[in-house]
Amino acid sequence: MSNTEAPQIRNMNDLAAMMRIIGNLFYRNPECTVLISLYDMIFEGKIQSIWPLKHDDLFKRLEKSDKGKIILEYKKLFELHNAPVCLDIIHLIENNEKEQALEFINRVIEETAMPISQESNITHYGFLWLLLAWLETKREEQVSEQQSSGNLSEQKKLVLEQLSENQSLLFFDFILPLSKKILSKIETYSQNDFYKVLATITRDLVDEFEIELSNDELSKAIE
Secondary structure, three states: OOHHHOOOOOOOOOHHHHHHHHHHHHHOOOOOHHHHHHHHHHHOOOHHHHOOOOOHHHHHHHHOOOHHHHHHHHHHHHHOOOOOOOOEHHHOOOHHHHHHHHHHHHHHHHHHOOOOOOOOOOOEHHHHHHHHHHHHHHHHHHHHHHHHHOOOOHHHHHHHHHHHHHHHHHHHHHHHHHHHHHHHHHHHHOOOHHHHHHHHHHHHHHHHHHHHHHHHHHHHHHO
16 A cells, blocks of 8 residues: 555644544554554554544543454454445445446546555545545645635636545545445444444544535635
């Protein structure tokens, strides 16, 4: 996997950082070495102090999790043959929508120059969160430039508009509806508290981002 897909825990006071963490917890097997620092933060009780949403009690429950049991549960839930929870969205959407979905995801990756490797599974639910985080980061860069310079060129305004549009499509057409299916199944089939809690945290983040996007669209309509 590329470095872009690995957790980048710096400033947690933004949506992109939270999306990246959630994405990696779903996208990568807990045995993956690039997740060591993230799991250390969870088990040592450090992550809740820098997490913007009010999840202190939930993260305290995650602290008590056993890493070995988390690894076994991940395999049982998501990886084994006939696992009850499918994280590959290509199997969760209608047949007549699959080609269009692939075209959209590939186009967004190409347009935004998101670094991926040959092993990247771009139709994985966790990867969609990483792609959403990438779009949010690129959008924030454009907004920051606009705020610092006081203006954007017409070309960069178009880039910002396209980023916002792709972000909205990715969220409302894929992440929002798929989260409802996937998170409910995790809560139903998980026998480990870690993934039940992760499902709750993820659902809250979905709600938070839905509010953010809805507010953005309302602001544009008023303008």
